[in-house]
Amino acid sequence: MAEQRLRALAGPEAALREDQWRAVRALVLERQRTLVVQRTGWGKSAVYFVATALLRELGEGPTVIVSPLLALMRNQVEAAAAAGVHAATINSANPEEWASIEEEVAVGAVDVLLVSPERLNNPEFRDNVLTELTHTTGLLVVDEAHCISDWGHDFRPDYRRLRSLLAELPEGVPVLATTATANDRVVHDVSEQLGVTGDDGATESPLVLRGELDRQSLHLGVLDLSDTPRRLAWLAENLPTLPGSGIIYTLTVSTAEEVADFLTRQGFTVAAYSGRTGAAERGSAEQALLNNEVKALVATSALGMGFDKPDLGFVVHLGAPPSPISYYQQIGRAGRGVRRAEVLLLPGREDQRIWDYFTSLTFPPESTVRAVLNTLEQADGPLSTAALEPHVELSRSRIEMVLKVLDVDGAVRRVKGGWTATGRRWDYDAERYRRIAEQREHEQRAMLDYLTTTGCRMQFLRSALDDPGARPCGRCDNCTGRGFTAEVSAETLTQAEHQLRRAGTTLTPRRMWPAGMKEVGVDVAGRIPAGEQHEPGRALGRLTDIGWGNRLRELLSPQAPDTGVPEELVQACVGVLADWDWSRRPAGVISVGSLRRPELVSSLAERIAAIGRLPLLPPVSPVSGHAPTAGPNSARRLAELWNRFEVPSGGDLSGLGGPLLLVDDYTDTGWTLTVVSRLLRRAGAVGVLPLTLATT
Known part of the structure; x- marks a missing residue:
C-alpha cells in the first residue's frame, strides 16, 4: 500500500x-x-x-x-x-x-x-x-x-x-x-x-x-569579479550558457529589481521576486519558472525553503548569504531531477555591510523590551503594533518580533484588536541572546572562509552542517581546477555601467499621520490634508542600489567630511530633473537647512538654481542647535521633527506662481520632507517638489 x-x-x-x-x-x-x-x-x-x-x-x-x-x-x-x-x-x-x-x-x-x-x-x-x-x-x-x-x-x-x-x-x-x-x-x-x-x-x-548531504548534480564555484558593473556584465554574457532555467539570488530587494531590469533590457525573460512582490505576482512568477517560461527569477531569500522545481538548472548568487548553512539551503533548489546543475557565487564588496545591517536587527536590549511590556500592562485594553509605536524605541517590524517572542514566553497574548499583557513574570535571557549573536558572527566568518577556500567546496558546506560523511566531491571548481572565466566584453561592460548610472527614483508622499501622535504631544491624526502634502518627488538613487548606492553611501557616510556636492552628482541630478514629468515647472529652489551637511545641501541647491535659472530662497532653518535623532518608528520620528523647523523670515510664499523645488541630502522615513512641506504649504507655497540625493 x-x-x-x-x-x-x-x-x-x-x-x-x-x-x-x-x-x-x-x-x-x-x-x-x-x-x-x-x-x-x-x-x-x-x-x-x-x-x-x-x-x-x-x-x-x-x-x-x-x-x-x-x-x-x-x-x-x-x-x-x-x-x-x-x-x-x-x-x-x-x-x-x-x-x-x-x-x-x-x-x-x-x-x-x-x-x-x-x-x-x-x-x-x-x-x-x-x-x-x-x-x-x-x-x-x-x-x-x-x-x-x-x-x-x-x-x-x-x-x-x-x-x-x-x-x-x-x-x-x-x-x-x-x-x-x-x-x-x-x-x-x-x-x-x-x-x-x-x-x-x-x-x-x-x-x-x-543522511549524507552531498548532491551529486551540483557543481559549485566562486567567481570573484572586481566590481558591480562587471558582475552584471558577466550575468548578461553567461546567462544563455547556463542550463535550463534557474534562480539568481540577491541580498536586497532593490538589487533584485535592478538586476531584473538590466537583464530584461538585455533581452532576457526574467522577473524580480522579493518580499515586496504581491502574493498574486509571486504565484504567477513561480508558475512561470516551473513552466520554463522565464530564464530566471531574480530573487531575495523570499524564494527559499520549499520551492520545488526538479529540473532547476542553476542557482547564481549575486552577493554571499551570511552563513554556509543558509547558502546550502538556497542552492538546494537546483539539480533535484537533472544530472548537472551549475551553482555559482559572485561575492560583492557590499556583502559585509548588508550582513551588519541585518545583524543590527537582532533582539533588542532589555530596557526596550520592558517598555513594550510596561505599555501593554498599563493599557486599558488591547493595543495594536501601530498604537505601541509612540511609546517604544523600535520600528514596527521589530515591535512585532518582540511581541511574538513575549507571546511564546507567555508574557503577552494576541487577541482580537491587538495585544494584551498576561501578568505572568518574564525574564530577559541576555546570555542566550549573546550566544546567538556570537554564533551569527561565527557563521559570517565561515562564509568568508568558503569564498577563499582552496579545498572542496561541497565538503566545506557538508562539514559546516556536521555531515560525518563529508569528503571531496570531485566536481567543484577547486576539485577540478576548472571554472567559469571572469572575462566580459567591453561592450557589455559599458552597457552595465550605463545601467548603473541611470538616475532617479520616485519619492511617494506620506498620506496618513502615525497613530497615537496626541499621546506624544503632536495634535494630528488620520489623513494628511491634500493641501499640506508634497507632490511625488525624486531621489538620485537608493543607498541600497548597486549603482549610485555605492557612491552615495561613501558621500553620506557619518565619517565623510561635509563638502560641496561633486559635479558628477550635480549633472546626474540635472538628468533626473530633465526626466521629471511634473505638471508645473518649479518657480524657485529652497533647501532643508542641515546641521550635519550644510555645505553639501546648500551647494546642491545653489547649483540646481543656477543651472535652472530659478530664484534661490533662504533655507528652511532648523530651530535648535542639534540634529534630531533618527526615530526608530514613524511616531517617534515625527515627534522629534515636529517643532524643529521654521520657514524663512517674511515667510509668505503665495506669490511665487509655481511649486517649490525642495532640496535635501537624503530621505529615510519621509517625515522630514512631510513636515517641511507642510510648513511651506501653510506659508502659501502652491506645491512642493522634493529632490534628494539619496533615499533608503
Whole structure:
C-alpha cells in the first residue's frame, strides 16, 4: 500500500528508500516522534504523504503540516493530490477560502491541512480551529524544522509556538519534523523540543534519521569579479550558457529589481521576486519558472525553503548569504531531477555591510523590551503594533518580533484588536541572546572562509552542517581546477555601467499621520490634508542600489567630511530633473537647512538654481542647535521633527506662481520632507517638489 501511494506521487518506478520506510513505520505503526534530516530532494514530503494516506485508512484524523512559505504550500497541495490525498492550505494569500476550508476540516473532508506558523496564534484560528485540530489530528508535521531552533539559520519566533502545540497533543499522536539544514547543535535542540516527557518525568528522545548531504548534480564555484558593473556584465554574457532555467539570488530587494531590469533590457525573460512582490505576482512568477517560461527569477531569500522545481538548472548568487548553512539551503533548489546543475557565487564588496545591517536587527536590549511590556500592562485594553509605536524605541517590524517572542514566553497574548499583557513574570535571557549573536558572527566568518577556500567546496558546506560523511566531491571548481572565466566584453561592460548610472527614483508622499501622535504631544491624526502634502518627488538613487548606492553611501557616510556636492552628482541630478514629468515647472529652489551637511545641501541647491535659472530662497532653518535623532518608528520620528523647523523670515510664499523645488541630502522615513512641506504649504507655497540625493 505504501509503495502504491509513493508511485502515485513520484512515478511508476519509485521505491521507498530504507530511511523513508523507517520513518513511515515509526509514524504509522509505532506512533513515534521522528526527526528526518536529509538533503533537499531526498523525498521528505513522500514520507508524510505516504504516512498520511496509511493513517487515514486506519481511521485517524487529518495531518497538520506547519510550513513556512507559500511556495511550499502551493507545491505540496498539488503533490498531495497526485498521491490521492486531499490537501488544503490556510495562509495569507487565500483569506476568501478560509471559512470553507475550516468547514471541510470540521467534517473530516480534508486529509492534510497546511498552515503557516503565523496562523497558529491568529486569535480566530487558534480559538475556533486549532483547539479542535489538536485533539483530532492524526499526524503533526513540522517542515523546515530548523526554524524551531534558536541556532537554526532561519529561526522564526512563530515556530516556537510549536512547543506549546506539541505539549498539548494527545498521547500517541505521531510527530514528524523535517529539514535539510541542521548541524549537530540544531539537531540536538530540535530533538529536545520534540521529546516526550513521561509520567515519571523522563524524556523519550525522538527517532533521528540523518543522511549524507552531498548532491551529486551540483557543481559549485566562486567567481570573484572586481566590481558591480562587471558582475552584471558577466550575468548578461553567461546567462544563455547556463542550463535550463534557474534562480539568481540577491541580498536586497532593490538589487533584485535592478538586476531584473538590466537583464530584461538585455533581452532576457526574467522577473524580480522579493518580499515586496504581491502574493498574486509571486504565484504567477513561480508558475512561470516551473513552466520554463522565464530564464530566471531574480530573487531575495523570499524564494527559499520549499520551492520545488526538479529540473532547476542553476542557482547564481549575486552577493554571499551570511552563513554556509543558509547558502546550502538556497542552492538546494537546483539539480533535484537533472544530472548537472551549475551553482555559482559572485561575492560583492557590499556583502559585509548588508550582513551588519541585518545583524543590527537582532533582539533588542532589555530596557526596550520592558517598555513594550510596561505599555501593554498599563493599557486599558488591547493595543495594536501601530498604537505601541509612540511609546517604544523600535520600528514596527521589530515591535512585532518582540511581541511574538513575549507571546511564546507567555508574557503577552494576541487577541482580537491587538495585544494584551498576561501578568505572568518574564525574564530577559541576555546570555542566550549573546550566544546567538556570537554564533551569527561565527557563521559570517565561515562564509568568508568558503569564498577563499582552496579545498572542496561541497565538503566545506557538508562539514559546516556536521555531515560525518563529508569528503571531496570531485566536481567543484577547486576539485577540478576548472571554472567559469571572469572575462566580459567591453561592450557589455559599458552597457552595465550605463545601467548603473541611470538616475532617479520616485519619492511617494506620506498620506496618513502615525497613530497615537496626541499621546506624544503632536495634535494630528488620520489623513494628511491634500493641501499640506508634497507632490511625488525624486531621489538620485537608493543607498541600497548597486549603482549610485555605492557612491552615495561613501558621500553620506557619518565619517565623510561635509563638502560641496561633486559635479558628477550635480549633472546626474540635472538628468533626473530633465526626466521629471511634473505638471508645473518649479518657480524657485529652497533647501532643508542641515546641521550635519550644510555645505553639501546648500551647494546642491545653489547649483540646481543656477543651472535652472530659478530664484534661490533662504533655507528652511532648523530651530535648535542639534540634529534630531533618527526615530526608530514613524511616531517617534515625527515627534522629534515636529517643532524643529521654521520657514524663512517674511515667510509668505503665495506669490511665487509655481511649486517649490525642495532640496535635501537624503530621505529615510519621509517625515522630514512631510513636515517641511507642510510648513511651506501653510506659508502659501502652491506645491512642493522634493529632490534628494539619496533615499533608503
